[in-house]
Amino acid sequence: MAIMYPNSVLLGVIGINTKMVSEVKMTEIAEIINIINMSKLRQLHLIHADLKPENIMLVNPASGAMRYRVKVIDFGSACMTSKAVQNTYLQSRYYRAPEILLGLPFNEFIDMWSLGCVIAELFLGWPLYPGSSEYDQIRYIVETQGLPPNEMLKNAGKV
Secondary structure, eight states: OOOOOSSEEHHHHHHHOTTHHHHSOHHHHHHHHHHHHSSHHHHTTEEOOOOSGGGEEEEOOSSTTSOOEEEEOOOTTOEEGGGOOTTSOOSOGGGOOHHHHHTOOOOTHHHHHHHHHHHHHHHHSSOSSOOSSHHHHHHHHHHHHOOOOHHHHHHOSOO
């Protein structure tokens, strides 16, 4: 049984119905991955830089015969990969990539990190890394992923 929602921000839908992941097929959620990884964003070398549940929408099709569509919204922090500036405020904390936390050079793969955090949150029902500060955020990441390589730490601007 599919539940029909109006155009909805993903987080709002999850808040309304905690069974959303099981009711909306995982293939539909996986469409988010295609948007980020195989879409025009990557082809254009564009970094969204603020992927989070609030910026991913499930769009209810006009007819009940079609499946949901996924849209990424809010490109206010987006930048071209070639013009990415280190040490600027990017990404919401829970979804912030280690490169940003450590002040390292970055590219469009920071969006993949954020997307992984969003998908984990959909599965778990709470943020994967709910840090209250950047220090706390990196502590959570180190607990699950281990310490970053020494080379990475040597080049970090925020260590």
